[in-house]
Amino acid sequence: MNKRGQQQNHVFSHTDDFAGVPILVAKRVCGYCCGFEEKEVILWGKSEGVMVELNLPEYDFKVKQRDDGSWVIHDRLRDRWVSLTPEEWVRQHFVHWLINEKGFPAALMGNEVSLTQNGIARRCDTVVGDRTGHPLVIVEYKASSVNITQKAFDQIVRYNMVLRARYLIVSNGMSHYCCKIDYETDSYRFLEEIPRYDDL
Numbered sequence: 001m002n003k004r005g006q007q008q009n010h011v012f013s014h015t016d017d018f019a020g021v022p023i024l025v026a027k028r029v030c031g032y033c034c035g036f037e038e039k040e041v042i043l044w045g046k047s048e049g050v051m052v053e054l055n056l057p058e059y060d061f062k063v064k065q066r067d068d069g070s071w072v073i074h075d076r077l078r079d080r081w082v083s084l085t086p087e088e089w090v091r092q093h094f095v096h097w098l099i100n101e102k103g104f105p106a107a108l109m110g111n112e113v114s115l116t117q118n119g120i121a122r123r124c125d126t127v128v129g130d131r132t133g134h135p136l137v138i139v140e141y142k143a144s145s146v147n148i149t150q151k152a153f154d155q156i157v158r159y160n161m162v163l164r165a166r167y168l169i170v171s172n173g174m175s176h177y178c179c180k181i182d183y184e185t186d187s188y189r190f191l192e193e194i195p196r197y198d199d200l
Contacts, residue, residue: 086143
């Protein structure tokens, strides 16, 4: 909290290098009685495994620290603060990338979408609907330190048994895989790149 009793926000701006270790630098804007002062502060090094550089464009995120010392990031789709975990760091980057670079409509996207499978409540990381609201794309995220294996695809395929989306994507922020499902032939094929929304 600052001297005005307002919570300080941190907006990430760029990566830097410190003693050969990539770090993420934030701009801290602090409100004081004498005005506003902007400072750069190092929050985490790459070794923390949370806010690491990904194979995705850099975006400005709203990040803040709770009283208990934990960190949260603002989720654009849910319009609320969520715990900043390595997987959430990947999700926020990927969602922004889909919206900004691939033309995905934010209004047709949802994070942590609930579904019931065999009587068990589950959640999909991100679901994208078509223009009629039917699920079109399911995205599953892993932390950047986690290799994408067959197990990750098995998980998203199980979710898709309920939603029956046409596209499945798995990303750990470093590698991104997308496959298209053909329900008529009961087959799928991996795509060389993730299509723009209008090309789905």
